[in-house]
Amino acid sequence: DAGITQSPRHKVTETGTPVTLRCHQTENHRYMYWYRQDPGHGLRLIHYSYGVKDTDKGEVSDGYSVSRSKTEDFLLTLESATSSQTSVYFCAISDRLAGGVDGELFFGEGSRLTVL
């Protein structure tokens, strides 16, 4: 299994509070991603990073921010949590193959967030 650790694995919080989820990898992969998974919507990309301090938005980035100060860590912050952000959050990593195409995507075990 790819060395990806997400923390916390479960969190319950209240509306309006800030929340930070952490993803830590030991694979030295360049690319890191945050997805959320919801019934009826499947997996949707929130933000991704293509290097230290290099990040970009995905399709559902509103209300979320990210930071990557080290290759191994990618943080997802909900600045002011809302009930619509109740979801399971997955971190994923990948690297580039020769020719610039993407290699396999590997996922962490997920972080279940409940916003009351």
Next chain:
Amino acid sequence: KQEVTQIPAALSVPEGENLVLNCSFTDSAIYNLQWFRQDPGKGLTSLLLIQSSQREQTSGRLNASLDKSSGRSTLYIAASQPGDSATYLCAVPGRVTSGSRLTFGEGTQLTVNP
């Protein structure tokens, strides 16, 4: 915008049966396609990655094929076992210029009955 459809949404089969899961995508300008397995409450496990230059990829009892021109991929599972019960998802990237942003299907929930 890439759209990915997986049919059927759910499938229940007796143990030992061979089965095919389908994945279709709207934009054929892809450079690879990946199949995943997800067990309840768990993350996604990569099963197979097929590059656009390949037509098939095999791993044990799993065989995935890719037909870019028709926008389709199939995952063939031979001699299914109860341990194969899980949700299977396929994912395709956008065009090369869009970076590493995969679009996922909603998955096929497979149940293999003993």
